[in-house]
Amino acid sequence: MADPSSYRPKPGEIPESPGVYRFRDQHGRVIYVGKAKSLRQRLSSYFQDIGGLHPRTATMVTTAASVDWTVVSTEVEALQLEYSWIKEFDPRFNVKYRDDKSYPSLAVTMNEEYPRAQVMRGPKRKGVRYFGPYGHAWAIRETVDLLLRVFPIRTCSAGVFKRANAIGRPCLLGYIDKCSAPCIGRVTPEEHRELAEEFCDFMAGRTGTYLRRLEERMHEAAEELEYERAGRLRDDIEALRRAMEKNAVVLADATDADLIAVAEDELEAAVQIFHVRGGRVRGQRGWVTDKVEHVDLPQLVESALQQLYGEERGEGVPREVLVPALPEPAEPVAQWLGERRGSRVSLRVPQRGDKRDLMATVQRNAQQALALHKTKRASDLTTRSRALEEIAEALALDSAPLRIECFDISHFQGDDVVASMVVFEDGLARKSEYRRFQIKSFAGQDDVRAMHEVISRRFRRYLRERERTGEWAVAEAAANGEEPEDEAPASSRTEDGRPKRFAYPPQLVVVDGGQPQVAAARRAMDELGVEDVAVCGLAKRLEEVWLPGEDDPVILPRTSEGLYLLQRVRDEAHRFAIRYQRGKRSQSMRRSPLDAVPGLGETRKKALLKHFGSVKRLRAATVEEIAGVPGIGPKTAETVAAALAEGGRTAPAVNTATGEIVEE
Structure with a gap:
């Protein structure tokens, strides 16, 4: 265990400029990477009295044996360099979100002569349009199967394509009209590419225009008495609508946005991301990470953004990114996202409306993911x-x-x-x-x-x-x-x-x-x-x-x-105690005019309410009617009637925990 004072830089050596710094252990391995608006201020905080540091930070600085830094001109450059170094050195004390699996995406290989729709995992390739990621590969295949009726683009592998081309006979999908069979020249490369572009436009959320065009063509065919063509178009429209129904509209304004939520405890953090395109949830993914460094929620969000969009370009970064808390500061991160997209990106916390409600759903998914992660470990x-x-x-x-x-x-x-x-x-x-x-x-x-x-x-x-x-x-x-x-x-x-x-x-x-x-x-x-x-x-x-x-x-x-x-x-134990305590508090908040009647216990209160149905009806009853309730004598009936009459028509008693009106 090293003494931080042994490698502390000399006073005046550390610049006040923005930059990125690296802590290394005695073997020269990078164990932590960080960025700072002012390198001098940030690095000085690591070399204060070790007793005043957070225990995880203290562990890091005592494991390290040296520190170096690189000066940059802006905070955006610092953000990019920090991401690059984390990816290159994989430091043990940095938060690293790791997928527990590789999430599949729907990919259309627009870089080929005959674009192909397929399920694809792993890093993204240039010239390929991606949609997703999805939670399961079968969800992609179901969607593609519905859309092939309308957009019969190629889905076969290169080997199948070459074999069909050699023998001059298409595969099964070509025979059942779920492929336009470019392998045997049934359509030209230009016509097939146009089909692929329409397929991508539909998956990107531009569905309304295409559906209206199909409906117009269906009506034209019906007016020209071409009922078979009109019937096929009707079935195509129905297939597209079924595909759209698989992703319900969650944002009415056809927003393109990513919603990121974080659930954490002292040792771990779970991140859930919903990818919304055209107002519909097009994909979902999640991570769980160990909190090997002392980080708060804004820092967790910043790390998630870096690792989510570090390799993305263009449309891979949406117009809006909604988060539970803004990084500190937020402007460099938003500018960095804008540079990766090529246009302005709105980075904000949703405050009201549908977006806030959807964020609450994403947050619940993150909490459930963290609980499931812990439960899986306990179930084995x-x-x-x-x-x-x-x-x-x-x-x-x-x-x-x-x-x-x-x-x-x-x-x-x-x-x-x-x-x-x-x-x-x-x-x-x-x-x-x-x-x-x-x-x-x-x-x-x-x-x-x-x-x-x-x-x-x-x-x-x-x-x-x-x-x-x-x-x-x-x-x-x-x-x-x-x-x-x-x-x-x-x-x-x-x-x-x-x-x-x-x-x-x-x-x-x-x-x-x-x-x-x-x-x-x-x-x-x-x-x-x-x-x-x-x-x-x-x-x-x-x-x-x-x-x-x-x-x-x-x-x-x-x-x-x-x-x-x-x-x-x-x-x-905490959950069970909180549940009981809230139940007790809810009961204690219930108030009834019968509580003020002297000598009236819980059993006779319940008997009166059961007989009359409510305090309102009990207040309207006569002394003789009240005395007719089993267990209620004439004197008690008089006392109840007098107490309710003295109470008058006050505001109804309300259970403030549930909002329920007790009296009525």
Whole structure:
């Protein structure tokens, strides 16, 4: 580990100009590339007190052994050079979005004498028109199959084309009129190229003009009594409309735009891109990357833009690029995109209307992609086993924690304090054993005190169940003249023979929080004499694992499957707690005029509302009608009528969480 001061440039050596810099390790390999509007200001920030740096940045500067830079004239040039160097050196500390697969595109080889439509992957080639990318190759083939009826262009390989030309007989598509058969001279090269250009125009979104032209030709054929030709044109129009229906209109103004959304946690980021052409979603792709450097959302967006459009030219860069946050600064990036397109590109965050709604959809896709990425890692048996082994090794456990329980506290500004307990067995969620707690002993933002209470209540129940099990076992053994066994009676077991409720202890308790929460959990267990259950905490900020009584956290490697499993357990506990807390808050916001009636409990409130249907009808009822409700006596009826009459016609009670009018 190098000392950054050993290779820090001398004062005055670093220029104040825009530029791109490279950190290298002791072997000369480039480990990080960055750009700056002012090289002196940016590089100086790396050589401050290492304790003040973000841990990931500190890791980078202590791994490096030297730094160099290149001065450029503008920030746009810096952006381009940064992209080139990242691509050339592949630095380990830069964010790099990598496709988990190669996305297919529909390609039309306009650089050939007889253009061909085909599915194509990999880098783009000059002279080829591309549409997409698509999520699946079959989606391209379905679209092409529909369009070949109207645009019968060549789809065969070079070998098939040459063989058909040699024998003077077309392939099957030529016989069923889904190919114009240029191989045998049925159309000239010029006519076939015109078909290919019309095909490309239709795929590019210019559909309205062509459909209107076909409709005019159909009507002309019908007027001339050429009904067979009119019928063929009608079928062609229907085929085109079916192809268009596969991509519903999402933007009414026929916009060409790319929408980019980012979902992230402390360790990873997922990017989703929707390609909209002519107002329709023409393609979708996504990436997941490790956050090996400390980056915020604008930096993630800038990296995504660089890697998405670094190799694009012309129409590959749309007129609009919509993002969740603008890079800082945004002007050089927008100018760089404009240079690649050859005209102005609008780079902005959608604020209202259809574009904002579509961006929300793209964002949900990014969040689901990140969740799916983590779930795939957790669903594999080998991966789960390795994760449990890594946790056991990191926490110095005697064996792999086959049952893990995680606890989280949630509240709303100190009110409605609740807690959750989620259970993972063999690395998988066991939702039937999830539990939730109401914290009633106090109110306020004291997560440590709440954690102590929840852990105490959970293990007090465990000890009670274990004690009941022991008493039963002793009595049964004494009656049979046998030694007692630690086994619960049938009445305290579930149908599959396992103990009910809290009778089954975990090997590991995980709390959402750092050192204070871990200490509170351990103290609660020590007070109850529970010593055979390990405790740890997972802090959100840097994903450190805290152990009781330790001043320093355990840092699991970024690629550790054990860390991913702990993250998933913690996130599930947080989700479960938030859901319960929001439900409690929603209930507490419900108000009814019947709440003000003294001595009227929940059971009789429900009986009155069930009988009359609403408070409005109850207010209009007489004392005798109210007394006719089962469980409501004459005195109670008088009290209810008087309370409702005193309340008068006030504004209806509303559940502010759902917007539902409670009274009406």
